[in-house]
Amino acid sequence: MKLQKATSFALFAVLELAAAPTRQLAAAEIADKYGISLHHLAKVLRDLGRAGLVDAARGVGGGYRFAGNPKRLTLMDVIELFEPIGSDGLGGDEPRQPTDVVRALRLVLNEIDEHALATFRSITISTMLKIVNQRPWLAALGERKARKRAQRG
Amino acid sequence: MKTAVMGVARAGLRIRPTLAADLPAIIGLDEEVTGLAKPGYWGDLFERFGNRRRDRRFFLVAEGQSRVEGFVIGETRAWEFGSPPCGWIFAIQVRPKGRLKGVGTELFNAICDCFRKTGVVIVRTMLARDNTTILSFFRSQGMMAGPFIELETMLEGGSPP
Numbered sequence: 001m002k003l004q005k006a007t008s009f010a011l012f013a014v015l016e017l018a019a020a021p022t023r024q025l026a027a028a029e030i031a032d033k034y035g036i037s038l039h040h041l042a043k044v045l046r047d048l049g050r051a052g053l054v055d056a057a058r059g060v061g062g063g064y065r066f067a068g069n070p071k072r073l074t075l076m077d078v079i080e081l082f083e084p085i086g087s088d089g090l091g092g093d094e095p096r097q098p099t100d101v102v103r104a105l106r107l108v109l110n111e112i113d114e115h116a117l118a119t120f121r122s123i124t125i126s127t128m129l130k131i132v133n134q135r136p137w138l139a140a141l142g143e144r145k146a147r148k149r150a151q152r153g
Numbered sequence: 154m155k156t157a158v159m160g161v162a163r164a165g166l167r168i169r170p171t172l173a174a175d176l177p178a179i180i181g182l183d184e185e186v187t188g189l190a191k192p193g194y195w196g197d198l199f200e201r202f203g204n205r206r207r208d209r210r211f212f213l214v215a216e217g218q219s220r221v222e223g224f225v226i227g228e229t230r231a232w233e234f235g236s237p238p239c240g241w242i243f244a245i246q247v248r249p250k251g252r253l254k255g256v257g258t259e260l261f262n263a264i265c266d267c268f269r270k271t272g273v274v275i276v277r278t279m280l281a282r283d284n285t286t287i288l289s290f291f292r293s294q295g296m297m298a299g300p301f302i303e304l305e306t307m308l309e310g311g312s313p314p
Contacts, residue, residue, distance in 0.1 A: 071253075074289070114282055115282070117282075118282040118283070118285075118288065119298070121285050121288075121289075122285055122288035122289045122292050123289070123292050124289060124292070124293065126293065127289070127292045127293045130293070130295065131295075134295070
């Protein structure tokens with residue numbers, strides 16, 4: 001699964017800010033840390049602000065602060081602000097009259113979507129921070145798996 | 154029967170093995186959550202998990218102020234699905250009004266201690282994809298998707314429940 005750039009940036013920002021909820025962080029600090037476009041991140045932060053997930057303070061020493069409830073806010077809550085989760089079917093060129101093959105493929109794609117949705121809905125920001133802080137081996141494992149997938153692909 | 158206290162989890166909360174006298178409270182708690190009273194089911198579970206093979210089967214309650222606040226059931230099992238011995242959690246439930254106070258975490262920790270004493274290092278569970286509350290709870294305890302995929306089929310002539 002690949003998330004869109006804006007979604008990934010939103011997750012970086014939310015997790016970074018939620019890790020120290022009393023601290024204000026400038027967008028540039030987050031952009032520097034992740035090596036991402038400040039301009040794009042600023043747009044994402046505005047969207048997060050409109051959704052009530054971050055507060056922005058202007059002026060010297062200003063920045064962003066996490067405004068959500070980390071025990072309630074799930075990955076899904078953040079993701080769905082930026083993109084629909086679920087396969088786009090069969091690439092948008094589905095036949096007008098669905099055949100048995102099309103129906104069967106949809107069934108399989110739906111199975112994958114259901115798993116992805118259940119995963120994103122069940123992981124809160126608080127749980128993500130635990131994974132980040134207490135399970136560095138899991139993150140390393142994830143990177144190893146991603147490398148293997150890339151080698152296979 | 155002797156009631157071994159597994160630990161005083163937090164002020165006023167005690168985790169201990171389930172007794173027959175706890176069954177009405179457990180049935181009531183389950184009914185409160187699911188809307189269905191299943192006395193036969195819980196009686197059978199208590200018979201199997203509360204009374205037999207207690208070295209590897211665990212049926213624990215969290216008791217607070219003389220009331221059952223929650224329970225957890227699990228077992229150390231070996232070689233099912235080709236898996237070396239591991240702990241399985243079959244059910245965990247906390248009184249709805251007593252949630253978000255750490256009762257579930259204490260129950261989870263207590264049954265993990267029980268599993269650990271049987272020599273296993275992996276704990277598993279399985280639950281409905283749409284059971285977000287319990288799914289989130291297990292996630293918050295550090296559980297992640299394991300190496301198995303559950304599959305099912307409907308027998309010919311069957312219809313969805």
